[in-house]
Amino acid sequence: MTDINPESDVVAAPSVPVATAVGGEPAGRRRVRDGLHFALRNKKVVGGSAVILAFLAVGLVAPLFFDYGHGEYVGPPSAPPSADYWFGTTTFGQNVFLQFAHGIRSTFLVGLLGGALAALIGMTIGFMAGYFGGLVDEFLNMLTNIVLVLPALAVLIILHTYIGITSVPSQALFIGLFSWPWVARAVRAQTFSLRNRDFVDLARLSGMSSGAIIRREIAPNMSSYLFMTFILLFGGAVLFAATLDFIGLGPTGSVSLGLMMNNAVHWSALQLGLWWWFIPPGLGITVIVGALYIMNVGLDEVFNPKLREM
Template sequence: MDNCMNSEPSSGPEKRTAEPRLSRKKITKVFAKVYAFFYGNPPAILGGLLLTIILTAAVFAPVLATHNPDKRVARPHVAPNAEYILGTTRSGRDVYSQVIYGARKSLTVAVSAGIIAMSLAVFIGVSSGYLGGKTDERLNFLTNVFLVFPQLPLLIVLAAFLGQVSSLVITLLLGVTSWPWGARVIRSQTMAIRHKEFIISAEVMGESKIRIILAEILPNLTSIVFGGFLGTVIYAMGAEAGLGILGLGDATEVSWGSMLYWAQTSSSLYTGAWWEMLVPALALAMTGGGSGADKYVD
């Protein structure tokens, strides 16, 4: 009797200590998935490094920039020199400062769009792959409908219909049109693991579907979600620039897209001011060139 009474209180601490161990194990598993995404994938490493550099430039733009990007600081189209290392624009603004501040605006739009897109992709992909049945049919149909329409032309049509739009509208447009491919990949992976032993064991133990999704399925999708997010951010930066070049964005905001728009408007290449067009174009090309998103798709 005494032994039974003494043994009961000890089960509580054991349970409490077991749960933190389980949580640490899952966190370690998540980091292992992220490491697996980068290991042996040089393009992904390069893409992550470039994004880190751009993020650093965006965060510390006030420190790194030498001039106010919105103000005229010199004569129009001054060639790169010691004072203006990347030259000036037709309106006499410092190109280097505009690139630094443009990274902040372009990255803000791209990261926000990536968060929206991957949130939708995870919700729709996991729900479709795990729940199955009618839910899978409806969500898969919705995904296929979005996949039918070419994304960039659809963005151009929507932006043209709305007129010159703000960064917020561009972010929403990119976010709600960039999720289908990610959702399809996540659905396939979810369907591949939903009949695994650890999922079946959790169901037999009476775990709720929400907890199974959060605690068992999502940790196994970390590398796919991270890769999809990285690819979406890279794509969104290019799409934002594309809309900016066409004059569909807010040309008064300093972004890489608006820089290309003004460089095109001022015919900088024809007048010999190649730096006004080349600098933001190279920034976009370098970012997209090292994305490593093909690893995620594969």
């Protein structure tokens, strides 16, 4: 199993296959076809993907069936789950299910934006450090270590105090800026193992630029590893955002699963026995992150022939 450990300097991973054409079929197309073939037969990948798609469908489709907003007072206060209000209502008569659906939207958006930003920064730095080595590697490794040792939560508290997190994109920006160091180390280690391969030397001799070599020769041979890394970043961004929202450092102009739990605690839902207010968002975060982890384990089995189930 591929070991992606954010706390480790060295990332152990299976050897990366070199892309070659067989029987006239491009290697990239063949790799994608084989990957889909085994992914659709892996129960972890199929099950995790089904859960993620189900939550995404709820977040995108469910709000369309309501003619009022998630913050409007539409029902009796503190009503338990019923046919009219599937997840009950808050102490102010707000529909908890509608808030839950909107919260899923925010959860996926911050996961996508925060994970994508962290992946972009980490992979760029990792590729450059691993390919060029020398002074470039030393400088980028020093930068990575500086960000790695910064107390991210404390820095975010300070930034929130002076700047404020007013929207989901701004929250994703802060999360992405502090989530990339372990990605940089992982990609750097993989690039080190690929930069002296024969196909990279051949690309250099052909006059291809360093950037083109990284994009066309090295990155494609790490595509499965990079995809699995993004899944971990997605789940990490979801957890990070939920933590910030729960302690009151998230955007208050919208609703999220973490903010729902924050409001439930703030208005004494636990003491009042309003379990339907705080259990759905907490369970939703747990299931989403758990499904992403299961998907990652399944993809490891798909991409690693030693673990692959025939």
